[in-house]
Amino acid sequence: MKFALLNSVIMNGGDAGIVYGIRDAIREILPEAQLSIFARRARDAEAYYPDLRLLPMLQDTWPRQRTLAYGLRESFPLRSNLCLLIPGEKEFYKQLRSMDAIIYCGGGYINNLYSTGVLFRIIEDTLEMGIPHMAYAHSIGPFFDDRSRTAAAALLSRFDAVTTRDEASYRLLHEMGTNCKETHFTADAAFAMQIATDATMPLQDLEELKRIYAFKSHGGGAPLFFMSVREWGFPGSEESSSLKKNYRSELQRFILQVIAESNCRICFVSTCQGRKEYGYDDSRFAAELLKELQPFPEDRVYICGHPFAPSSYPLLIGRCADLVVSMRMHFIIFSIMGGVPFIAIAYEKKSQELARQVGLDGYCHELSNLKGDILYKNFIDLREHLVDSRATINSAFRILRERSQENARVLRSVIT
Template identity: 25%
Template sequence: MTRAGLTIGVLGSYGGRNLGDEAILTGLLTDLRQQEPHARIIVFSRNPAHTAVAHPDVEAVPWEGVSRTDSALVLSQLDLLILGGGGILYDKEARRYLRVVRVAQERGLPLLTYAVGVGPLNEMVDTGMVRETLAGAVQVTVRDQESRMVLEEAGLLNPITVTGDPAFLLEPEDFPAQFLREEGVPAGKRLVGMSVREPGRAAERLDVDGYHRLLAQIGDFLVHRIDAHVLFVPMERDDIRHSHGVLSHMIAAERGRILHGTYSPQQILGLMRHFDLAVGMRLHFLIFAAMMGTPFLPLPYAGKVFDLAQRLGVPALRGVEREVEGPLLAEVDQLWDEREQRAEVTAQRVARVCDEARGTSQVTRAVLESLRNRSLVEVGA
């Protein structure tokens, strides 16, 4: 091994399907480049072409539908495999990622989980694979307390370090006001950002028509309460359809727009500067709002969103699943009235979570240093 650097593999839900996942990858790669500038990085992607364009300084290879033999050929080139971050270890999905990890471990490749999200884990196959595979990891880091609890309940005995979502490592890019004009958003008006999502496996209990109507009531309330326009921000393609579903139930639908352009995670982070208020379901939409100091109200559909609200000291009602209109509208009203008083405390908590996200770097740094030292010994021998 020369100073050309280590070869590091990164496995996660990457490839352009979800802006939150792409934010995670961007934060993770930025961290790796700062620590190991000469590293050769291979990203296992669901869409290698997308990843190669978004990150031209890495190599992108497929992993879905790839045989064990072909996976082993790529994995044999690595010094380390990083799993995560993001919420990828849950029922039916965990087993897919861990098949690749098991091939790596059979070859003696060290595994590090990078601020990974875990749960729900109720199926025996996934629970067993998570427990057995992560037991062989050199370090296990998770992005929230809920993930640690799920791993402990699954029977993992390894030390588990709680850090923070890699998206907290991003820097915003400018989102010019002209982009908003091109999206049909008028100038000189208060603007509310809203994020909705499809039910999917991560939010199976959501009643589609029910939560569409509930979010429409929130949108109408804000239109009349603060004379605002509402901009729906899709974090993945299916969100566009559900944004239309919410908009179709709004009485003041003429005050709503859906963001249709293609933007990077850093640009969406910059977009948050234009919002007077943000109300949303998607985790990374809320993370972006928090990072930019935009007053926001989470609408939890899963524990990871509720965990973020708790860490940031922001009220969050589980009314999306239960269709509780009154308490949600009251909370939105209170958020608007108290936005300035809450701002400083929220900013302090966001700063702490950003520090926690940088904590993953400390764990990764120790692993990389150990690998470099081992390589030098092998070369010297």
């Protein structure tokens, strides 16, 4: 059977984890299935994910010249409705018509945080093909206007199955009046990903792991914690400028307190780093935070800029980190998979929901209300309860992995 996985932002390491989780879960129950991944910046991504069959999303068939791309993007919904497609767009749809099922890749893009005009038109077009459709482990919302909310509900109601990775999205589906054949609350697709071992980890990943482990060893037994931070613009807020300034200063306050009042070492590492073709690099943001704090004891901090393969993260975290503080949800997921306790800094509901599912909702902080001193107290508390927290996480991971694999079983029911 041939499946199309659509709309992956695979240059983001967390989204890549979703792709590998979907692939591995499908392989387990449908070993003969062929998965074609239609991703943004697919050609650039081939160098990082050579074991995947990557094809360009419709938007990537447009010229990279900004004015031309803008014109094609803005006109696409109307052109599609009038059947006035350019050759690349036609080829995209031609490839999809040969598939046995169309899967919209899990993640959090059916909302008003991102533009939905092109996406909703693509969904409309693929639904018209009469091929089974599944939205695989999604977060739904937020919606800032009734028009988008109504449009999303109408489209999702035409799917054969919709699964959500968080309970809030599952509730929202029903509040919106979504009425598709199957809806299920499962878990993020990345939990089903196979974890790398020393034998299967890419050589460059293993070399960087050894460098980080050596940095930890030079601390003479001092704990090492991983910190994953990112820029965030607070879309939809009228106070975005002040909120951005506040969370940066509170992160810096936390870092300074860790250095001044504990013997911990810090390694900045994230799922979005080291891929020069991608627009986000969290290692640069980490460097900016630290630059403003100079002079700084460099022997206490390591900034990692290496682009790890998704399956390498759980092994890296489990091998090197005593605990994790993260804004990136998939870095938290990889921490859970590695059996390492975490503190979540939540800029969206998805991280809050994940912490609740694991049983560590007491270690979750809203980014908009972040206080560095309170974060530090929480950090110290978690250090004092590492053994119990590890047991909680390992138990939760077994449940979340099973629920993640349920997504693939739902897919199988759709096509049989």
